[in-house]
Amino acid sequence: MPGRNFLFIPGPTTVPRRIQNAMNHEQEDMRAMDLPGFTKPLYEDMKKVFKTENGRVFIFPASGTGGWESAVSNTLNAGDKVLMSSFGHFSHLWVDLCQRWGLEVQCFEEEWGDGVPVEKYAQVLAADKNHEIKAVFATQNETATGVASDIAGVRKALDACDHPAMLFVDGVSSVGSIDFRMDEWGVDICVSGSQKGFMLPTGLGIVCASEKALACREGSTLPKTFFDWNDQIKTNDLGYFPYTPPMNLLRGLRESLNMIFEEGLDNVFARHNRMANAVRAAVSAWGMRPIANDENWYSDTVTAVKVPEGFDGNEVVRHAYNYYNLALSISLTKIAGKAFRIGHLGDMNELMVLTPINGAEMTMKDLGYPIELGSGVAAAQEYLRSTAKPRIQ
Numbered sequence: 001m002p003g004r005n006f007l008f009i010p011g012p013t014t015v016p017r018r019i020q021n022a023m024n025h026e027q028e029d030m031r032a033m034d035l036p037g038f039t040k041p042l043y044e045d046m047k048k049v050f051k052t053e054n055g056r057v058f059i060f061p062a063s064g065t066g067g068w069e070s071a072v073s074n075t076l077n078a079g080d081k082v083l084m085s086s087f088g089h090f091s092h093l094w095v096d097l098c099q100r101w102g103l104e105v106q107c108f109e110e111e112w113g114d115g116v117p118v119e120k121y122a123q124v125l126a127a128d129k130n131h132e133i134k135a136v137f138a139t140q141n142e143t144a145t146g147v148a149s150d151i152a153g154v155r156k157a158l159d160a161c162d163h164p165a166m167l168f169v170d171g172v173s174s175v176g177s178i179d180f181r182m183d184e185w186g187v188d189i190c191v192s193g194s195q196k197g198f199m200l201p202t203g204l205g206i207v208c209a210s211e212k213a214l215a216c217r218e219g220s221t222l223p224k225t226f227f228d229w230n231d232q233i234k235t236n237d238l239g240y241f242p243y244t245p246p247m248n249l250l251r252g253l254r255e256s257l258n259m260i261f262e263e264g265l266d267n268v269f270a271r272h273n274r275m276a277n278a279v280r281a282a283v284s285a286w287g288m289r290p291i292a293n294d295e296n297w298y299s300d301t302v303t304a305v306k307v308p309e310g311f312d313g314n315e316v317v318r319h320a321y322n323y324y325n326l327a328l329s330i331s332l333t334k335i336a337g338k339a340f341r342i343g344h345l346g347d348m349n350e351l352m353v354l355t356p357i358n359g360a361e362m363t364m365k366d367l368g369y370p371i372e373l374g375s376g377v378a379a380a381q382e383y384l385r386s387t388a389k390p391r392i393q
């Protein structure tokens with residue numbers, strides 16, 4: 001089949017040529033004497049992405065789920081009370097993981113389309129006078145619904161009542177694309193993965209831990225081997241790993257960081273916001289809206305487009321793939337069929353982001369949606385033109 005597949009799911013995302021080239025590296029000795037010259041700066045630079053001075057980054061040959069598991073198993077114990085909220089497929093899965101680890105989970109079940117219920121968290125924390133809650137969990141970007149939550153707000157809720165609970169953040173689909181501030185927001189653990197904002201293939205489970213979270217290792221009794229932070233720390237400090245590292249992915253990660261720093265983190269966030277605004281302009285021109293219930297919750301990395309009654313959003317995804325070689329993303333579980341998702345994160349620019357809008361529009365027209373052909377593309381074009389800046393000064 002001529003031409004290429006266009007991948008616009010919210011991860012894995014398109015891997016830019018520079019990163020592909022960097023990963024196309026000879027297999028190498030992971031115990032070579034000069035390897036620390038590569039690994040030590042890599043770990044230091046990862047801290048800049050999380051915006052932390054004293055935090056520590058762990059990189060596992062895993063995915064985001066492995067990052068969750070490592071976070072929980074190194075810091076908490078069975079029976080520990082934790083405060084969580086579920087408002088989408090991924091926040092739900094994190095709750096499920098914590099329950100399977102035997103934590104005592106207090107979970108707010110929120111409407112899908114809403115985000116972390118900061119006010120409710122504040123009330124529960126204020127009422128927890130004996131400080132029984134050990135950790136508060138927040139999914140910064142719920143990829144299933146395209147909802148971004150207020151992590152600084154959760155920190156404020158903790159501080160307002162001087163609550164010592166740790167703050168755990170899922171940043172799998174936000175870190176490196178949406179602003180995240182480990183130190184400023186007093187986050188104790190942030191989990192991410194390679195296949196979204198880092199523009200790499202899947203295969204790295206990334207965790208950033210604060211000094212407070214690191215200190216919890218002492219009393220930690222949950223079983224772990226592969227994800228044991230102690231083994232990582234012992235070897236990482238020397239520039240090595242406790243087991244065979246995925247060197248090609250790490251070479252790719254080096255290039256990913258080079259690209260992010262060349263552009264500047266804040267510019268990366270601003271670009272994601274612009275791409276997201278273009279998609280939202282298209283959605284509104286179609287007479288539709290995102291699943292996110294409030295614009296404060298709009299995600300800059302993924303938009304779940306709510307389809308009109310009587311239509312099946314997942315049919316849009318199948319049709320776009322089949323007829324136009326375009327990969328959009330299905331809607332999952334509770335909202336299955338009620339939306340389709342457009343991923344607009346990672347290696348993305350103006351003309352790229354017009355592609356899923358264009359393809360979704362053609363698809364919806366084919367499927368009898370009451371939309372005008374070209375309307376979404378035109379709205380996005382207008383927005384992008386009106387906010388365009390020269391690339392070369």
Ligand SMILES: Cc1ncc(COP(=O)(O)O)c(C=O)c1O
Nearest residue numbers: 063064065090141143172173193
């Ligand atoms: C917000 C969020 N958390 C966690 C995960 C799980 O990560 P993984 O599929 O890499 O294990 C995902 C995956 O898409 C996600 O979007």
